[in-house]
Amino acid sequence: MVVRSKTPRRCAGDEGAALVEAAFVTPVFLFLILGILESGLLFRTYMTLSAATQDGARTAAILGNDIGTDYEVIQDVKKAMGAVPEDQIQNLVVFHATATPPSASTPPAGCKAATAGRFQSSTANAECNTYVPSFDWHTVPADKVKYNCDVAGTGWSKGYCPTNRSVTVTPIPPDFLGIYVGVQHKYVSKLFGTTKTLTEITVTRLEPQKLTS
Numbered sequence: 001m002v003v004r005s006k007t008p009r010r011c012a013g014d015e016g017a018a019l020v021e022a023a024f025v026t027p028v029f030l031f032l033i034l035g036i037l038e039s040g041l042l043f044r045t046y047m048t049l050s051a052a053t054q055d056g057a058r059t060a061a062i063l064g065n066d067i068g069t070d071y072e073v074i075q076d077v078k079k080a081m082g083a084v085p086e087d088q089i090q091n092l093v094v095f096h097a098t099a100t101p102p103s104a105s106t107p108p109a110g111c112k113a114a115t116a117g118r119f120q121s122s123t124a125n126a127e128c129n130t131y132v133p134s135f136d137w138h139t140v141p142a143d144k145v146k147y148n149c150d151v152a153g154t155g156w157s158k159g160y161c162p163t164n165r166s167v168t169v170t171p172i173p174p175d176f177l178g179i180y181v182g183v184q185h186k187y188v189s190k191l192f193g194t195t196k197t198l199t200e201i202t203v204t205r206l207e208p209q210k211l212t213s
Helices: 009-061 070-080 109-113 141-146
Strands: 089-098 121-122 126-131 177-188 195-205
Touching: 009 070, 009 089, 009 109, 070 126, 070 141, 089 109, 089 141, 109 121, 109 126, 109 177, 109 195
Parallel strands: none
Antiparallel strands: 089 126, 089 177, 121 126, 177 195
16 A cells, blocks of 8 residues: 655645745735835935035034135035935025024025026025026026125125125124035835925024234
8 A cells, every 4th residue: 555645735835825825925025125215325425425415514613704615615515415416406505504502593485485597585584595406507607796785786605795794803793604505315116205395494693714804
């Protein structure tokens, strides 16, 4: 008499169970992996953004009321944002920080919302210059003098004119200046949405360069 083993039948059943378990576990595993990847990329963009605003603010504080201050700020922010695709950077705003405390300052809504062309505001307590990568990332050193406010009012930085910024100790103390950068971060997997808006502001006081005006 021949006794047939039931092992192959049990193995076949186990293989079927493994496939069912894999069908349940694999999507969860992939979701976790993609979540880690997307979180890492988002954190990298935020850290890059934070470093860029700090670099821009440091440059502005050192140069003070030099005619080419905003041009140099743009160059430093552009360099610091090198890891972020240009089409994801919405704008860069240089503004006069006037809130109390100044660290709580934010540029006017119109300046933050500007994503094309050049927007300036010179109304009371709302002085700002908005720069966009599509134009300002591609200027040349010869354009430095254009980032100012000339008598004809055609300067590229006329909203918050660099040469009009206070760098004295008395009677008017040095300006507080803010750097704002907005980024539309794009998700790779699209599992968590398409984009996420990231913004960062750094406020600094301009270095005093003389005692009186």
